[in-house]
Amino acid sequence: MTLKGGATSACAACKYQRRKCIPECLLAPYFPADQTKVFQNAHKLFGVSNIVKILRSLDPSQHAEAMRSIKYQANVRDRFPVYGCLGVIRQLYYQIQMLEEEMHTVLTQLEMYRQHHHHQQQQQQHQHQHQISSMADDVISQLELGMAPSNNALPLFNQVTHQPYTMQNTYSSSDIDSPPKDNVENNSLWIQHLFFDTNNHGTSNNDSPIAIQSQLLVPNSEPLADTQHQVVQDYDEIHPFFDSIDDRQSYIDTKDAEDSSSSEESLKETTQLMVGNVGSKDLKSAAACFSLTSVN
Amino acid sequence: MSSSSYSSSPCAACKFLRRKCMPDCIFAPYFPPEEPQKFANVHKIFGASNVSKLLNEVPTFQREDAVNSLAYEAEARLKDPVYGCVGAISVLQRQVITLQRELDATNANLFRYAYNEMPPLRPPPPPPPPAAGQSSGFYYPYQWNDPSDEDNERSSGGNM
Numbered sequence: 001m002t003l004k005g006g007a008t009s010a011c012a013a014c015k016y017q018r019r020k021c022i023p024e025c026l027l028a029p030y031f032p033a034d035q036t037k038v039f040q041n042a043h044k045l046f047g048v049s050n051i052v053k054i055l056r057s058l059d060p061s062q063h064a065e066a067m068r069s070i071k072y073q074a075n076v077r078d079r080f081p082v083y084g085c086l087g088v089i090r091q092l093y094y095q096i097q098m099l100e101e102e103m104h105t106v107l108t109q110l111e112m113y114r115q116h117h118h119h120q121q122q123q124q125q126h127q128h129q130h131q132i133s134s135m136a137d138d139v140i141s142q143l144e145l146g147m148a149p150s151n152n153a154l155p156l157f158n159q160v161t162h163q164p165y166t167m168q169n170t171y172s173s174s175d176i177d178s179p180p181k182d183n184v185e186n187n188s189l190w191i192q193h194l195f196f197d198t199n200n201h202g203t204s205n206n207d208s209p210i211a212i213q214s215q216l217l218v219p220n221s222e223p224l225a226d227t228q229h230q231v232v233q234d235y236d237e238i239h240p241f242f243d244s245i246d247d248r249q250s251y252i253d254t255k256d257a258e259d260s261s262s263s264e265e266s267l268k269e270t271t272q273l274m275v276g277n278v279g280s281k282d283l284k285s286a287a288a289c290f291s292l293t294s295v296n
Numbered sequence: 297m298s299s300s301s302y303s304s305s306p307c308a309a310c311k312f313l314r315r316k317c318m319p320d321c322i323f324a325p326y327f328p329p330e331e332p333q334k335f336a337n338v339h340k341i342f343g344a345s346n347v348s349k350l351l352n353e354v355p356t357f358q359r360e361d362a363v364n365s366l367a368y369e370a371e372a373r374l375k376d377p378v379y380g381c382v383g384a385i386s387v388l389q390r391q392v393i394t395l396q397r398e399l400d401a402t403n404a405n406l407f408r409y410a411y412n413e414m415p416p417l418r419p420p421p422p423p424p425p426p427a428a429g430q431s432s433g434f435y436y437p438y439q440w441n442d443p444s445d446e447d448n449e450r451s452s453g454g455n456m
Contacts, residue, residue, distance in 0.1 A: 045350075047343045054341075054377055062378050069382040073369065081350070082358045085381045086365040092388035099395040106402045113409050 012039035013048060026055050030067040041074040308335040313344060322351055326363040337370040338363075 011028035012035055014021035021028055027048070031039040042051060051070060055063050077084040306317035307324035312335050317324060323344075327335040338347055347366060354362045373380035 045342060045346060047346050050341060050343055054373075058377055066378045069379045072382050073380060081354055082362045082365065084365050084369060085385060086368050088385055089381065089388060092385065092392060095392050096388065096395060099392065099399055103395065103399050103402065106399065106406055110402065110406050110409065113406070117409075 009033045012036050013043075016040070016043065017048065026052055026063075030064075030071070038071055038075065041078040042071055045074045045077050046070060305329045308332045309339075309344060312336060312339060322348055326351075326360055334367050337374055338366050341370040341373050342366060 010019075010021035010033065011025055012031040012033055013027040014025060015033060015036070016039060027039075031042075046054075051067075054066060054070070058066055073085055076088060080087050083090075304317070306329065307321055308327040308329050308331055309323035310317035310321060311329060312332065323335065327338075338344075342350075347363075350366070351359050351362060369381050372384065376383055379386070
């Protein structure tokens with residue numbers, strides 16, 4: 001039995017054309033005998049002569065890359081007979097557009113968070129400073145109470161100052177013991193939970209990051225606003241009581257700006273207390289208050 | 297000798313091939329005589345017979361799209377004989393990968409910021425250039441699932 005020596009099998013191109021595959025065959029390195037389908041696709045789109053024409057117009061060092069692109073183009077055309085590589089290009093353009101839009105959205109969200117964080121930091125600083133100053137005022141007012149001349153005066157002051165002190169406590173407890181940070185943390189946990197849940201459902205969906213981002217904003221803003229509003233309300237309620245103690249004239253002036261019914265009742269109570277606890281000069285001024293009230 | 301009552305101008309394909317443009321000419325609707333270069337490019341790269349066979353395999357309502365895509369690919373191959381339109385695909389695919397990485401990093405940054413209230417990090421540096429082991433750094437996005445071709449793709453550095 002004789003052995004064939006040195007006989008190499010014909011390449012897919014020569015096999016298809018049913019001719020002898022010579023050693024100088026240009027297509028042999030790129031279309032091995034076992035890649036018949038690839039050659040058929042390339043032959044169907046370009047044709048052997050056109051492929052050889054392209055290779056001969058190029059430097060031999062470029063043959064490999066050129067053949068790679070030709071085979072790729074032919075395979076894509078086989079898969080997508082109508083659009084071929086143009087369809088792939090359009091798809092990629094669309095993908096890029098979607099990614100750029102998503103990036104823009106994310107960057108916008110990031111900027112909003114940055115601004116919100118900066119604003120929040122500034123507010124916390126202001127609140128902290130105000131807290132310190134109001135605590136100092138409260139200490140001073142307590143010291144003043146301790147130095148009051150009569151015991152009868154104490155109930156008035158105690159009654160009047162007790163409320164702001166309580167409010168102060170409320171104010172402090174709402175901000176120091178349970179600062180807005182807790183609300184932010186709760187919201188952050190919710191955000192984290194939402195993010196992980198969405199990730200668990202699938203990360204390849206481009207819509208999910210956008211859905212997360214749209215939900216991120218909502219819970220953060222309202223609870224913080226509520227806390228701050230509560231703080232402002234407390235501060236507003238403290239202020240008029242200080243005015244009534246320190247400066248009766250200012251109380252009279254402010255009385256004109258308020259509603260008549262509520263102000264008259266509070267005025268009556270105040271004047272009764274004042275008549276019982278103060279001297280003659282005060283009585284005269286109280287009467288003046290009463291007269292002014294009657295005029296109005 | 298009477299002249300023909302109606303004679304339509306031959307299509308660009310029949311003009312180029314110097315043959316009579318028949319009424320049922322498959323090229324006539326898609327290669328008007330006003331665009332001679334279009335057919336010239338297509339014929340130079342693919343050949344008229346191949347284009348004719350391709351058009352016959354495609355439904356009539358899609359033939360115009362098929363011709364336009366062939367014209368685009370032919371022009372791209374003439375401009376870049378080595379890579380043709382595949383060069384554009386490679387560039388676009390790299391762009392997609394880069395954008396996706398940047399988006400992932402930015403999303404992670406946003407999440408960190410929202411959860412930890414920490415200042416956002418800078419965007420990540422651009423990805424490094426392709427490894428030196430690859431023949432050309434060329435990226436083929438679409439993998440041809442022919443098993444006989446997989447070895448050839450791997451050896452030439454195709455990345456899928």
